Amino acid sequence: xxxxxxxALLIHALKNKYAVGAFNANNMEVAQAIIEAAExxxxxxxVQISQGAIKYAxxxxxxxxxxxxAKESSVPVVCHLDHGxxxxxxxxxxxxxxxxxxxxxxxxxxxENVKITKELARMAHAAGxxxxxxxxxxxxxxxxxxxxxxxKKYYTTPEEAKEFFEKTNVDSLAVSVGSAHRMKVQSAELDxxxxxxISSMVNAPLVLHGASGVKDEHVVRAIKAGIxxxxxxxxxxxxxxxxxxxxxxxxxxxxxxxxxxxxxxxNVVNTVREKIQLLNSNNKADDVLKYISDNKFFESDKNLNxxxx
Ligand SMILES: [Zn+2]
Numbered sequence: 001x002x003x004x005x006x007x008a009l010l011i012h013a014l015k016n017k018y019a020v021g022a023f024n025a026n027n028m029e030v031a032q033a034i035i036e037a038a039e040x041x042x043x044x045x046x047v048q049i050s051q052g053a054i055k056y057a058x059x060x061x062x063x064x065x066x067x068x069x070a071k072e073s074s075v076p077v078v079c080h081l082d083h084g085x086x087x088x089x090x091x092x093x094x095x096x097x098x099x100x101x102x103x104x105x106x107x108x109x110x111x112e113n114v115k116i117t118k119e120l121a122r123m124a125h126a127a128g129x130x131x132x133x134x135x136x137x138x139x140x141x142x143x144x145x146x147x148x149x150x151x152k153k154y155y156t157t158p159e160e161a162k163e164f165f166e167k168t169n170v171d172s173l174a175v176s177v178g179s180a181h182r183m184k185v186q187s188a189e190l191d192x193x194x195x196x197x198i199s200s201m202v203n204a205p206l207v208l209h210g211a212s213g214v215k216d217e218h219v220v221r222a223i224k225a226g227i228x229x230x231x232x233x234x235x236x237x238x239x240x241x242x243x244x245x246x247x248x249x250x251x252x253x254x255x256x257x258x259x260x261x262x263x264x265x266x267n268v269v270n271t272v273r274e275k276i277q278l279l280n281s282n283n284k285a286d287d288v289l290k291y292i293s294d295n296k297f298f299e300s301d302k303n304l305n306x307x308x309x
Contacts, residue, residue, distance in 0.1 A: 003067060004076045004292060006100035006229075007130040007171055009044055010205035012291045013228040018280040019219075022046035022080060022207075023272055024233035026053045028065050029265040030240060035069045035077060037272035041282040044075060046100065046229065048082035051089055063096050075285040076292070080132075082231070090120050100130055102174070106137040110160065117168040125169075128298035132229075135164040136176035138209040141183050151178060155194065162201040172229060173198075174207040177222070182234055183213020190218045192225050199226030207231065212238075216278055223279065232275055236268055243267035 006020075013020050025031035025047050038045035047066045054062065063079055070077035080100035084090040090103050103120045105113035117133040124131045136156025139146060156175040165173055175198055178190040188210075198206060205228035211219060212234035219230060243264040247254070254260060276282050 001071065001073065001076065003070045003079050003097075003099045004044075005128065005130055005298070006046060006078045006080060006132075007297045008292045008295050009046075009076065009078060009288055010130075010172055010228050011295075011297075012284075012288050013281070014205050014226070016284075016287075017224065018284065019208075019223045019228050019230045020044055020046055020281050021272070021275050021279050022048045022082070022229050022231045023236055023275075024048050024050055024053065024082060024231070025062065025066060026050075026056060026237070027062075029261050030236055030268055031062070031065050031069055033265045033268035034236075034272050035073050035075075037269045037276060038075045038077070038285075039073060040269070041273055041276045042075060042285045043276045043281040043283070044077075044285055044288045045276075045281075046078040046080050048080040048231070049093075049098070050082040050233070051085060053082075054089065054093075059092060059096050063093075063098060067097060076288050082233075087116060087120065091123070094124060094127055094129060098129070100132070102132040102134075104134045104174075106134040106174075106176075110164070114164060114167045117164075117170060121169050121171075125298060130171035130298075132172040132174060132207055133164070133168060133170045134174035134176075134209075135161050138174065138176045139180045141180035141210075141213065145183065145185070145187065146180055151180065155191065156198060158194070158197040158201045161198045165202045165204060170204070172205040172207050173202060174209050177208070178218075179208060179210035179214050181210045183210060184234060184238065186213055186215055188213045188218070189215060190222050192218070192221050195222055195225035195227060205229060210234075219278060230275075230279055232272075235271055235275070239267045239271040240264045 023034045066079045081093040083104045137154045207229040
């Protein structure tokens with residue numbers, strides 16, 4: 001089926017207390033694995049493409065792969081831009097047919113972040129596409145795990161989340177509640193009370209970034225508290241790369257890309273299936289399709305080129 005946008009999907013998840021997995025696709029094999037896992041679990045799925053993946057694979061190439069796979073798929077698929085930090089990349093993704101966007105202005109001042117996010121939300125909505133934005137900042141742990149004290153400096157406050165949401169009119173909000181990007185070990189615990197507080201003040205789907213490093217039990221509790229989109233990137237990179245390392249150690253003579261590509265792809269399918277079950281989005285595909293056909297959130301009759309130029 002054609003790609004769906006993330007608006008109705010995340011509202012359905014919020015109402016029904018489950019979360020949708022947003023999995024980063026950096027190449028064809030991983031994109032195939034994500035959608036195959038979603039089909040096996042009868043789950044809706046968000047395939048997300050980061051600015052880094054766009055730089056690596058090219059925006060047309062990687063988004064065309066996702067679009068083609070979605071078209072042949074039996075479950076609803078969203079093609080989402082993950083961490084668009086440049087205004088121009090968000091516009092390019094809109095033009096390239098992404099059906100969900102993120103602008104990450106978390107490194108900017110509050111005022112700058114509001115200003116650019118609001119403008120991009122207006123543009124995206126005119127084209128019938130939802131926008132995610134980030135308030136507070138989900139830190140990066142590439143240089144090693146952060147202490148709780150360090151993590152707290154990045155936390156989203158419920159007050160700033162409310163003000164940001166009201167001023168920008170975004171569709172979903174990424175919040176900093178204890179997770180960090182690029183964690184290779186699943187050890188982070190979340191500030192669950194903070195998620196409840198933000199949810200009580202912001203009536204919108206909340207997004208958990210850096211979920212690869214979060215303990216499973218905390219992911220489940222976060223969903224009860226209002227998280228409805230959960231991002232996994234490092235877990236998929238690990239599944240792909242570890243499989244290759246194992247394959248080469250057992251078959252050092254193999255040079256055929258398809259042989260080891262297939263083993264890595266299978267490993268990613270298994271990882272994505274586990275995450276889908278954790279988020280409880282399995283067996284929700286049909287309900288989502290019905291909800292989407294009954295609820296229209298955007299009415300856009302404008303030509304995309306009129307909107308973005
Ligand atoms: Zn992120």
